[in-house]
Amino acid sequence: MSDLTDETMSSSESRPQGEADFQKLAEIRATIDRLDAEMHGCLIERSTAISSLIRVKGTSRPGAAFRPGREAEMMRRLVDRHEGTLPLWTVEHIWREIITTFTRMQASFDVAYDAGVNADAVRDVARFLFGFTVALHRQSDALSTINHIKESGTDLGVVSLNQPASAGAWWRALGRPSAPRIMALSPFIRVGGRPADHPALVISPELSDPAPPDFLVFAAATIGADPAPVILAAGGTVLAASGRERLVVLPAGAPVAAVAARAGLEDLARVGALFRGIALGDAAADPVLYQRLDEAGVSP
Numbered sequence: 001m002s003d004l005t006d007e008t009m010s011s012s013e014s015r016p017q018g019e020a021d022f023q024k025l026a027e028i029r030a031t032i033d034r035l036d037a038e039m040h041g042c043l044i045e046r047s048t049a050i051s052s053l054i055r056v057k058g059t060s061r062p063g064a065a066f067r068p069g070r071e072a073e074m075m076r077r078l079v080d081r082h083e084g085t086l087p088l089w090t091v092e093h094i095w096r097e098i099i100t101t102f103t104r105m106q107a108s109f110d111v112a113y114d115a116g117v118n119a120d121a122v123r124d125v126a127r128f129l130f131g132f133t134v135a136l137h138r139q140s141d142a143l144s145t146i147n148h149i150k151e152s153g154t155d156l157g158v159v160s161l162n163q164p165a166s167a168g169a170w171w172r173a174l175g176r177p178s179a180p181r182i183m184a185l186s187p188f189i190r191v192g193g194r195p196a197d198h199p200a201l202v203i204s205p206e207l208s209d210p211a212p213p214d215f216l217v218f219a220a221a222t223i224g225a226d227p228a229p230v231i232l233a234a235g236g237t238v239l240a241a242s243g244r245e246r247l248v249v250l251p252a253g254a255p256v257a258a259v260a261a262r263a264g265l266e267d268l269a270r271v272g273a274l275f276r277g278i279a280l281g282d283a284a285a286d287p288v289l290y291q292r293l294d295e296a297g298v299s300p
């Protein structure tokens with residue numbers, strides 16, 4: 001056993017450690033322990049702040065604590081301040097876990113996910129965004145996921161943007177009075193090599209979010225020609241299509257009725273809202289939905 005270990009050890013590992021090395025190692029570990037204690041202390045302090053926030057925010061309805069606008073702003077600041085060799089997505093995931101935990105401390109919820117296609121990838125997205133303590137409910141497709149959210153009245157859902165033709169215009173089930181809505185796009189940060197990069201939408205019961213969104217999302221039906229060029233010219237994009245049906249994103253504040261008339265769209269129904277994500281480096285990303293930043297200071 002010891003022979004094997006000797007053979008597989010690298011030269012630096014096999015180098016006999018002198019008193020100075022032990023000393024240095026002990027100092028580095030003391031630094032790590034200090035930093036861990038500081039981080040833990042900060043989390044405890046953060047939970048005290050959340051207890052005060054609950055009193056001020058008065059969040060009593062389950063699932064009502066989400067503020068996707070605030071989360072988008074926090075993610076932007078996280079990208080801005082990041083540097084060094086620590087992968088950006090590790091920091092993002094740690095923060096997602098923190099934010100979810102603190103959201104659930106305010107008002108409890110579970111997460112349903114659409115396992116119709118790419119089940120493992122969509123589950124990964126759910127775990128990346130909401131962590132490992134939240135209960136996940138596997139659903140057979142997008143519509144069942146939406147139905148689960150509606151029936152629970154509290155739960156969130158993750159639905160893949162890569163749907164088979166058989167899924168049809170699943171988004172028509174959103175946005176009716178008391179029906180769930182689109183609240184976020186995943187991944188929020190597009191960067192090459194990241195985990196949980198399957199394109200998906202986060203769906204939730206109606207939220208109270210005072211922050212004005214960057215985009216409004218509509219279900220719409222085409223009357224004639226392809227509406228995409230007019231939608232693009234208006235600063236929007238088409239997220240999904242099925243027959244005549246489209247899932248359309250328009251900038252908040254766009255003259256919706258006029259754009260719809262020019263694009264040849266009818267039966268418009270608002271089905272959600274989105275905040276603009278961030279794309280880094282040469283990661284492929286829709287330039288409407290993602291703001292491209294250079295990677296200065298960011299080492300994914």
Ligand SMILES: O=C(O)C(=O)C[C@]1(C(=O)O)C=C[C@@H](O)C=C1
Pocket residue numbers: 053057065066067068070071098099100102103106
């Ligand atoms: O800022 C809030 O309103 C919060 O509820 C706090 C918090 C957080 O933990 O930072 C939690 C949930 C929201 O989605 C956004 C942020």
